[in-house]
Amino acid sequence: MMQIFGFFGSILGYVLWAAWYIVRNFGAAIIIFTILIKLVLFPFTVKQQKTMAKNARMQKKQQEIREKYANNRQKQQEEIQKLYERENMSMTGGCLTSIIPMLIMFGIIYSVAFPLTNTLHIDANRVSQLSSYVNTIPGYIPSGNSFYAEIDLLRIFPSIANASFITGLFTPAEIQNIIDFGGSFNLFGFDLLSAPNGFGLLSVYILIPVLCFVTSVISQVITMRINGTQHMQQGCMKIMIYVLPLFSAWIAYTVPAAVGFYWIMSYLITLLQSLVLAKFYNPVSITAKSEAQHVALLELKEAQVPRIYAPSSVNKGNNKNNKNKKK
DSSP states (O other): OHHHHHHHHHHHHHHHHHHHHHHOOHHHHHHHHHHHHHHHTHHHHHHHHHHHHHHHHHHHHHHHHHHHTTTOHHHHHHHHHHHHHHTTOOTTTTHHHHHHHHHHHHHHHHHHHOIIIIISOOOHHHHHHHHHHHTTSTTOOOOSOGGGHHHHHHHHHHHHTTSHHHHHHSOHHHHHHHHHHHTTOEETTEETTSOGGGTOTTSGGGHHHHHHHHHHHHHHHHHHHHHTOGGGOOTHHHHHHHHHHHHHHHHHHHSOHHHHHHHHHHHHHHHHHHHHHHHHHOHHHHHHHHHHHHHHHHHHHHHHSOOOOOHHHHHHHHHHHHHHHHO
């Protein structure tokens, strides 16, 4: 699985590199990169928005079926299946549109977390040799998470760039490229190569995990309200709205700030995208359109039913009525 994510990360790394090459600032490149990815995923997002709106509309009908057949689970499933067939919806229709964005999302994380191999596209064997060399330097202390070791390497690289081992491992152009890339991680006074936990809870860097949590929760809550699915979140599902963002905030606190900054931008752009899409694909408009299509379909089917003219039956009926009148 990691190889798959690494593959997507390597491909998306070219996009991140192109964005960085234009603006020469990693933070600004992250913003451009995130917007570009959202544009690429826009058709999938529209499909998901439509599916969520339709699901929200069908919740009431499904609840009625569950109440009607409360003591017969098999009948419930049969009637719900018939409901999906009548509404021309698939119970697994949204899976593909969820899986592909998820793969790309992990690919983005891998392109951000592995800047040397996936963004600068330096041979992994040489990056491994660089890592082994750095670990032998007295006093070198990595961030504590080996997953983000390449970001740690970027941070220390300028101080070891003139070492004979480094000049033998990389060409002068590559060395300068790595230095330029690593020196572009400052944004709004934040060093995106540094982890917030290295500065303490009272540092301004605490804003990274805090904003990561806040933007995640707000994005989820507003999106559910827009789609009318907030009532579907009950029990454990409701708790997960806060648990997962807390987990993300903890990760953002312990890893280089570049990762947390990407998550913040992703949540904000996702929220903005949901607000825009809600104008066109909200449950009310989806319901109205679906009902109009349903009525039109019934009228079309009715028009296709052949009309049968039976004059003999009509004549018999008239004759019978005439006889009754004579009596």
